[in-house]
Amino acid sequence: MTDILSHELLQIIWFLLWGLLWGIYFVLDGFDLGMGTLLPFLACTENERRTVYNAAGPYWDGNEVWLITAGGVTFAAFPTAYAVLFSALYAPLLILLFALIFRAVSFEFRNKINDPLWRKVWDVFQFLGNFVPALLLGVAFAGLFQGIPINENGVYMGNLLSLLNIYGLLGGVFFVLMFAVHGALWLNLKSEGILRARAEACAHKLWLPLTGIAVAFLVATAFYTPLYSAYLQTRVLGIIPLLAVTLLFSVRIMLQAGKHISAFASSAGFMLCVTLFGVIGMFPNIVLSSIKPEYSITVTEASSSQLTLTIMLCVALVCVPLVIIYQSWAYKLFAERVTEKSLQSDHAY
Amino acid sequence: MDVVMLSRLQFAVTVFFHFIFVPLTLGLSVLLAVMETLYVRSGNEQYKRMAKFWGKLFLINFALGVVTGISLEFQFGTNWANYSKGVGDIFGSILAIEATLAFFLESTFIAVWHFGWDKVSKKVHCFAIWAVAFASNLSALWIIIANGWMQNPIGSEFVNGKAVLIDFATVLSNPFAWSQYAHTILGAWLLAGFFVLGISALHLVRNNEKDFFGRSFKLAATWTLVLAVALPLQGHSHGVTVTKYQPAKLAAMESHWESAKSAPLYLLVFPDEKNRRNYFQALPVPGMLSFLAYGDTQAEVAGLNQIGAADFAEFVAKTGYRADTPVAVMADGEKIIRPLKPEDAVPPVLPTFLSFRLMVGLAGVFLVLAVVAWLRRKDIGEHPKIARALALAIPLPYICLMAGWTVAEVGRQPWIVHKTMLTVQGISAVPASSVALSLAAFVVVYGCLGVLDIWLLRKYAMKGPEPAGHAAGVA
Numbered sequence: 001m002t003d004i005l006s007h008e009l010l011q012i013i014w015f016l017l018w019g020l021l022w023g024i025y026f027v028l029d030g031f032d033l034g035m036g037t038l039l040p041f042l043a044c045t046e047n048e049r050r051t052v053y054n055a056a057g058p059y060w061d062g063n064e065v066w067l068i069t070a071g072g073v074t075f076a077a078f079p080t081a082y083a084v085l086f087s088a089l090y091a092p093l094l095i096l097l098f099a100l101i102f103r104a105v106s107f108e109f110r111n112k113i114n115d116p117l118w119r120k121v122w123d124v125f126q127f128l129g130n131f132v133p134a135l136l137l138g139v140a141f142a143g144l145f146q147g148i149p150i151n152e153n154g155v156y157m158g159n160l161l162s163l164l165n166i167y168g169l170l171g172g173v174f175f176v177l178m179f180a181v182h183g184a185l186w187l188n189l190k191s192e193g194i195l196r197a198r199a200e201a202c203a204h205k206l207w208l209p210l211t212g213i214a215v216a217f218l219v220a221t222a223f224y225t226p227l228y229s230a231y232l233q234t235r236v237l238g239i240i241p242l243l244a245v246t247l248l249f250s251v252r253i254m255l256q257a258g259k260h261i262s263a264f265a266s267s268a269g270f271m272l273c274v275t276l277f278g279v280i281g282m283f284p285n286i287v288l289s290s291i292k293p294e295y296s297i298t299v300t301e302a303s304s305s306q307l308t309l310t311i312m313l314c315v316a317l318v319c320v321p322l323v324i325i326y327q328s329w330a331y332k333l334f335a336e337r338v339t340e341k342s343l344q345s346d347h348a349y
Numbered sequence: 350m351d352v353v354m355l356s357r358l359q360f361a362v363t364v365f366f367h368f369i370f371v372p373l374t375l376g377l378s379v380l381l382a383v384m385e386t387l388y389v390r391s392g393n394e395q396y397k398r399m400a401k402f403w404g405k406l407f408l409i410n411f412a413l414g415v416v417t418g419i420s421l422e423f424q425f426g427t428n429w430a431n432y433s434k435g436v437g438d439i440f441g442s443i444l445a446i447e448a449t450l451a452f453f454l455e456s457t458f459i460a461v462w463h464f465g466w467d468k469v470s471k472k473v474h475c476f477a478i479w480a481v482a483f484a485s486n487l488s489a490l491w492i493i494i495a496n497g498w499m500q501n502p503i504g505s506e507f508v509n510g511k512a513v514l515i516d517f518a519t520v521l522s523n524p525f526a527w528s529q530y531a532h533t534i535l536g537a538w539l540l541a542g543f544f545v546l547g548i549s550a551l552h553l554v555r556n557n558e559k560d561f562f563g564r565s566f567k568l569a570a571t572w573t574l575v576l577a578v579a580l581p582l583q584g585h586s587h588g589v590t591v592t593k594y595q596p597a598k599l600a601a602m603e604s605h606w607e608s609a610k611s612a613p614l615y616l617l618v619f620p621d622e623k624n625r626r627n628y629f630q631a632l633p634v635p636g637m638l639s640f641l642a643y644g645d646t647q648a649e650v651a652g653l654n655q656i657g658a659a660d661f662a663e664f665v666a667k668t669g670y671r672a673d674t675p676v677a678v679m680a681d682g683e684k685i686i687r688p689l690k691p692e693d694a695v696p697p698v699l700p701t702f703l704s705f706r707l708m709v710g711l712a713g714v715f716l717v718l719a720v721v722a723w724l725r726r727k728d729i730g731e732h733p734k735i736a737r738a739l740a741l742a743i744p745l746p747y748i749c750l751m752a753g754w755t756v757a758e759v760g761r762q763p764w765i766v767h768k769t770m771l772t773v774q775g776i777s778a779v780p781a782s783s784v785a786l787s788l789a790a791f792v793v794v795y796g797c798l799g800v801l802d803i804w805l806l807r808k809y810a811m812k813g814p815e816p817a818g819h820a821a822g823v824a
Contacts, residue, residue: 069448097420346815
């Protein structure tokens with residue numbers, strides 16, 4: 001059974017699935033991260049703040065599992081990349097981790113004590129627990145595209161600030177804006193009244209800066225990263241960045257037309273295309289070294305054995321469709337808007 | 350302290366903290382499922398209230414369990430890069446499968462259960478909690494299969510320091526892993542039993558919600574008794590399994606230095622690790638150690654002084670180990686060299702020995718408490734002393750489980766993968782200062798969150814259930 005697919009083909013499949021997994025994580029957790037970032041700016045009253053929490057309520061935990069899976073798949077399919085990337089990005093990853101811990105706890109703890117100060121403290125953590133991961137994921141992925149300072153042994157030669165160059169910061173701001181628009185579009189679907197109107201207006205307002213930064217990021221990518229060489233070699237791949245731009249404009253058009261679900265879907269598609277654009281551009285490397293191109297780690301060098309990749313593909317082919325079916329069912333189950341009345345129930349956040 | 354020690358400490362701190370929350374999730378999820386099934390079957394609203402009340406405590410506990418688990422997954426890469434590079438083919442794929450098979454199921458259905466009381470039918474809601482119970486116990490199985498492979502690496506082959514998967518079925522059917530899984534699950538379920546017993550007993554003494562807590566207590570008393578009996582029986586069989594695959598761990602547990610046939614079990618003994626012998630050993634039970642280890646009073650039990658050299662020779666032959674090869678080269682060119690001497694290829698005896706005794710001693714206490722609780726299951730409210738003892742006993746299973754894991758993990762040293770890879774060989778070439786900083790952050794953050802979480806659990810446990818027929822919000 002192990003020789004149905006060649007090792008090379010399996011590596012390419014898993015590389016694409018790896019990129020796709022990160023993309024799905026960004027799309028799903030992206031709206032949680034975005035809403036949390038916007039919390040202090042959009043929600044003014046206690047009920048509005050609780051609406052924001054409950055708009056993410058049944059989803060954020062399941063969404064975070066996509067991050068665990070993306071990490072797990074990196075470990076399983078490309079152990080060398082996992083080892084090098086995670087140890088190189090030590091500080092940003094640990095900060096990301098602490099931020100996510102505070103986010104989870106702020107969901108669970110906030111409503112347990114009815115005291116304005118207690119709740120205010122957790123609102124701060126909710127904001128930081130979403131804003132910081134959004135920023136760091138952007139900085140980290142910009143770093144991946146650009147290459148990180150690793151030597152021939154995969155040891156990180158940079159310091160804490162190596163990733164915070166112009167391109168890295170641009171990536172950070174880009175991700176924060178991307179998630180914020182995505183979050184505003186989600187809140188637009190999940191709330192009602194003034195808060196919903198504010199969320200819609202916010203998506204409108206942030207669209208232009210997002211587009212500006214996205215264009216700047218695409219242009220800067222040509223100067224700071226080798227990503228475009230893949231696209232110059234295989235021109236048909238150019239459809240991915242084109243699709244990304246199209247979907248970004250579609251967000252605006254759909255919003256204007258009042259088609260709010262389509263606007264959210266366009267935003268999701270945009271984020272998926274952005275991720276795939278970057279990841280595919282890295283091929284055949286999975287970790288780029290900014291010190292010397294020879295130190296970069298290729299997909300082949302990083303990958304697990306043919307047997308492991310085959311088994312994991314079987315597991316994924318059987319389980320992932322099931323996961324998608326029951327997660328979609330759960331999304332549908334809680335699809336209705338958060339209302340004043342639903343906030344009264346004893347299990348609301 | 351150097352990067353090796355700091356990384357090990359950090360993993361120990363984070364994994365122990367994670368395991369404060371996991372066992373209650375594993376056990377209480379099943380108890381919740383039983384309560385809700387009783388509700389669906391009988392239609393008795395009391396069982397629904399029980400599922401809701403214990404479920405609230407479950408959720409307060411659950412969130413921290415989830416997020417502290419991510420720190421562990423991340424740490425394999427951040428702090429144990431050489432290990433990850435070496436074992437991703439097997440260990441990594443098991444973690445990925447765990448996430449795909451168990452975590453999605455758990456996280457989706459806990460949301461359905463938490464938010465779905467008015468949205469789905471009774472039966473679907475009950476199914477949701479069974480799915481959570483199944484998924485959390487399934488995820489424990491996968492993580493212990495991964496750990497079991499570190500303890501007994503089968504189904505794989507090491508080529509140039511990297512594990513390559515040979516036979517997945519062998520990895521999955523690892524007898525060490527299954528034995529350790531059974532041991533862990535029984536312990537976790539027992540912990541949940543004592544949790545429910547202790548809280549119920551306190552309320553019953555105060556005459557609070559007699560029917561509600563009486564039912565909870567009775568259910569937990571039977572559950573706990575069965576587990577308190579099953580655990581030592583299975584524990585003995587697990588000991589035999591440990592002996593078979595890791596004689597060094599057993600020898601460290603018992604502070605057994607010299608190989609001997611028909612080895613006695615000393616009731617009074619204390620290890621003198623420095624001189625590789627015991628300070629004293631008295632009150633021998635003849636042939637008992639041989640019997641416990643092999644089920645045969647005549648069997649030879651290998652001693653630490655013999656095992657170390659033999660395991661080391663096997664390790665050198667298998668991996669071509671050279672003591673002067675650096676385990677890591679740091680960014681500044683510093684070489685980390687940690688030579689292992691043959692006689693040091695045994696676990697630290699004192700912590701293994703003491704943890705084992707603590708674990709076994711507590712298991713005895715649990716048996717007594719479980720019997721007493723069961724006998725008083727109908728009138729515990731009239732026995733305030735027993736009730737208070739049960740409440741005070743809530744932390745004990747936690748301590749017992751930690752001690753058990755200390756035996757399992759400290760007793761595995763100096764190996765990260767048994768007789769194949771040294772723990773020191775697994776580290777990342779990250780600066781010690783970074784690890785010191787992150788360790789300090791973990792201690793502070795986890796410390797604060799742990800205190801808050803326990804405080805909230807206590808508060809909601811003492812508050813008791815919402816009055817019957819009441820459905821108003823907290824806010």
